[in-house]
Amino acid sequence: MKEFTYERATSAEQAAVKARQTPGAKFIAGGTNLLDLMKLEIETPQHLIDVNGLGFDKFESTPEGGLRIGALVTNTALAADMRIRRDYAVLSRALLAGASGQLRNKATTAGNLLQRTRCPYFYDTNQPCNKRSPGSGCAAIAGFSRQLGVLGVSDACIATHPSDMAVAMRALDAEVETIDPEGKTRRIPVADLHRLPGDTPHLETTLGPGELITAVTLPPPIGGQHVYRKVRDRASYAFALVSVAAVLQRDGSGRVAIGGIAPKPWRVEAAETELPRGPKAFAARLLADAKPTASNAFKVPLVERTVAAAINEARQP
Amino acid sequence: MKNIHRRIRAARKNLRAAWELFCGGTVAQSRAAHEERSGEDMPKSELEVSRRRLLAAGTAAAMIGAAPHAQAQSRPANQKASPQRSVSFEVNGKPCSLQLDTRTTLLDALREHLRLTGTKKGCDHGQCGACTVIVNGVRINSCLTLAVMHEGDRITTIEGLGQPEHLHPMQAAFVKHDGYQCGYCTPGQICSAVAVLDEIKAGIPSHVSVDLTASPEITNIEVRERMSGNICRCGAYSNIAEAIAEVAGSKS
Numbered sequence: 001m002k003e004f005t006y007e008r009a010t011s012a013e014q015a016a017v018k019a020r021q022t023p024g025a026k027f028i029a030g031g032t033n034l035l036d037l038m039k040l041e042i043e044t045p046q047h048l049i050d051v052n053g054l055g056f057d058k059f060e061s062t063p064e065g066g067l068r069i070g071a072l073v074t075n076t077a078l079a080a081d082m083r084i085r086r087d088y089a090v091l092s093r094a095l096l097a098g099a100s101g102q103l104r105n106k107a108t109t110a111g112n113l114l115q116r117t118r119c120p121y122f123y124d125t126n127q128p129c130n131k132r133s134p135g136s137g138c139a140a141i142a143g144f145s146r147q148l149g150v151l152g153v154s155d156a157c158i159a160t161h162p163s164d165m166a167v168a169m170r171a172l173d174a175e176v177e178t179i180d181p182e183g184k185t186r187r188i189p190v191a192d193l194h195r196l197p198g199d200t201p202h203l204e205t206t207l208g209p210g211e212l213i214t215a216v217t218l219p220p221p222i223g224g225q226h227v228y229r230k231v232r233d234r235a236s237y238a239f240a241l242v243s244v245a246a247v248l249q250r251d252g253s254g255r256v257a258i259g260g261i262a263p264k265p266w267r268v269e270a271a272e273t274e275l276p277r278g279p280k281a282f283a284a285r286l287l288a289d290a291k292p293t294a295s296n297a298f299k300v301p302l303v304e305r306t307v308a309a310a311i312n313e314a315r316q317p
Numbered sequence: 318m319k320n321i322h323r324r325i326r327a328a329r330k331n332l333r334a335a336w337e338l339f340c341g342g343t344v345a346q347s348r349a350a351h352e353e354r355s356g357e358d359m360p361k362s363e364l365e366v367s368r369r370r371l372l373a374a375g376t377a378a379a380m381i382g383a384a385p386h387a388q389a390q391s392r393p394a395n396q397k398a399s400p401q402r403s404v405s406f407e408v409n410g411k412p413c414s415l416q417l418d419t420r421t422t423l424l425d426a427l428r429e430h431l432r433l434t435g436t437k438k439g440c441d442h443g444q445c446g447a448c449t450v451i452v453n454g455v456r457i458n459s460c461l462t463l464a465v466m467h468e469g470d471r472i473t474t475i476e477g478l479g480q481p482e483h484l485h486p487m488q489a490a491f492v493k494h495d496g497y498q499c500g501y502c503t504p505g506q507i508c509s510a511v512a513v514l515d516e517i518k519a520g521i522p523s524h525v526s527v528d529l530t531a532s533p534e535i536t537n538i539e540v541r542e543r544m545s546g547n548i549c550r551c552g553a554y555s556n557i558a559e560a561i562a563e564v565a566g567s568k569s
Contacts, residue, residue, distance in 0.1 A: 005400045006419045006465055032461045035422070036442050048419075050466055076455075080521040085529045096524040100546020101513065102449055102458045236524065236545035 020210030071110035087221035093228035094168035157201030170265035194264035225314035409477025426464035446547035456512035475504035498551030
């Protein structure tokens, strides 16, 4: 691991200013992904700003009837909160389908959104990777790409966003609250937080320099049947090949976001209008622009089947 | 000739440094400790043998790159020392204060600085669970957290759960049910298992909980799902599950 200096942030504004001013500075919260990458020297921050202790570990009801989740709420605390389990069950289910008990106890809400891809070529520092080392090329496209993306990908990068939580948040139309070094706050829909790779796969979010996530806001509950269905290589503690976060209403309408297939949680509102016609019509619309590799072409039919399974699950009494 | 003497002096100095690094004290301290233990003078030959072993150990450590202190010592004088920071926390009920390289994980602080080697380093990347400890009542991977981030925390390791003369019920159950083979993952399994039962008691649901809003029950499938972050390469899972079931008072 490369050397770094360390400080504990005293306020969100101070942390944001410090992060912008200090060369090579990064925020650290749970650290479960950042430290993993620092040990491999994929991440080499020169300065760490520990934002634990800023008090962003609470839930608040919003005036609109939604719920504001502090950025530092752990994945376990979020999954276990009774309001989430009752009114936003798809989010609780998604969180519980991810990682291990130990990791969920440490990983935070904002950290989960900002985690990096698990593309094996991003992790292997002997391989070219445009995300890790811009301009070096992509070893994944012609390589072992079974886990990688089929939508939103580019000739420079086919990495996927690995989060389960973010897929459910996308289905729920969650928004991220941030503060920047000027002390200005703003709300960013989760849909707009992650960038597509294009020619610059190393730029992953729309956050500005020093901008710090302080909370995630959920709109008022929308009812319906909540299902999170995850297909993976083993029954527990593995990343998704395909996952489906669905909130389905009795009239056949609903919202469906897909994980494991793109650089961000993938949701196409236009495809959702096809839901009453069934999973085949929905998947055909959703996957119209899919660009699979030979190794991950199986994900295209797998999305349709997983959506079909999720719809069936929602219909169970 | 003068050059040779200088090189011998340098080699001796290196040997003393290596001794201190691997044996946690000076040669004189080691000799004194041996004499105190055995009540007799440490024969010179034993010290020589130890030195040879030490050299072999040092070579092996250098080959696998496991001697960060040695690297720090060989740093040129004009380079700044790596950033240090002090931290105080409580380990197994005892307060301790450490001055650490900021890079030190909680796992390395426990094993290398506090000599609590019960907690094991497996993958060092949060994938195997061998390093599981309980911090403020919650299980975490000690390899994926910096020691300096634990100011004021209460840390419980396998040594704090129980000792051979007074085992924690979970330790006793692992022995009774043969919940291990090589034993390397066992401290992590036991710390995790103790915390899993607390998590179920606290009503935290899991991926396999059928009713998300109900209180979870302690069943075999619940325990297996919740223990999935602890890998056992010997495959003692069924016995581990039986040990946990016994402590939970459940047979299902």
